[in-house]
Amino acid sequence: MFSFFKKKPVAPEAPATPAVAPTPAPSVAPSPELPELLPIEEPAEKKQSWMARLKAGLAKTSNNLSVLFVGAKIDDALYDELEAALLMSDAGVDATTYLLDTLKRRVKEDKLLDAAAVKAALKQLLLELLTPLERPFELGRHTPTVMMIAGVNGAGKTTTIGKLAKHMQTHGQSVLLAAGDTFRAAAREQLMVWGQRNNITVISQASGDPAAVAFDAVQSGKAKGLDVVMVDTAGRLPTQLHLMEELKKVQRVLGKGMEGAPHETLLVIDGNTGQNALAQVKAFDDALKLTGLVITKLDGTAKGGVLAAIARVRPVPVYFIGVGEKIDDLQPFVAAEFVEALLG
């Protein structure tokens, strides 16, 4: 059993349930037309183990790589095919060159003679490359831990916030959400309806400044002694400079609301966007100094190699990865599990 979050030891008298009652029902009535953020319960028969789902999710990437080693001779043709497969998986030129050069050297040094041994060496190399990205998400250092969530449109920010909030609630954390996407009314309503259904307070304003919503949320979280405040933000492209400035303002204002906040600035990226995901990591990190990444939609993608690119070019820790829309489809990133799913 692994723990979803790393927590500071809690004093014995700490309540197991959220310390604060949810605020009165938000002004938005549940509407059947609104999409659910995520199903509240999953039928038992649909539950698979995480490793099985990770493997299934990464099957397209892993098939392209694993097939090369079946009955292969260790020659230039194998290395050429491996290079093509890594580039196709969006590992990028830097990581691909690094992996191939190091692999060739190890094959020589260790006198590896068969394809299975070369595959095992690649697996080990990939593990060494990705392990520095692994970092447990810590809760309990601050009251509240303030998290700001950014990303391009549709990356999975709101869904991720919903999943994380549920996981946190399950771990006895009291959570407050800020619907900082003041741009898209439907996104705000979606979060509020979801909060209502799940007994999680959502701070929202019908219109206005996302920084003001974020400030209110931190003030409220502090006043109520909550464990976590998560601030959603509207999707934006890094090329939309005025929107990036707006995001920086949200970050600054959170710091005014509470010293040291936001304690976590997370970027949610769609794993299916490959090399573009790397460009997003660089741009958002330059603007916001990211503390971590959440990589969603690794299910069904052939581009799982993008983690290798991130590890080489901009190694921001990957806290969580997502392989589907259900709550349990988002789990902490563990390099050994990821590599096993790719090359196991």
Ligand SMILES: Nc1nc2c(ncn2[C@@H]2O[C@H](COP(=O)(O)OP(=O)(O)OP(=O)(O)O)[C@@H](O)[C@H]2O)c(=O)[nH]1
């Ligand atoms: N297949 C798959 N779909 C996902 C995953 N994570 C999120 N999604 C879906 O991606 C879509 C977009 O998710 P949202 O959470 O609305 O994305 P967002 O970043 O908040 O979008 P904006 O509000 O437009 O910026 C939804 O249909 C989610 O269900 C995942 O890991 N796998």
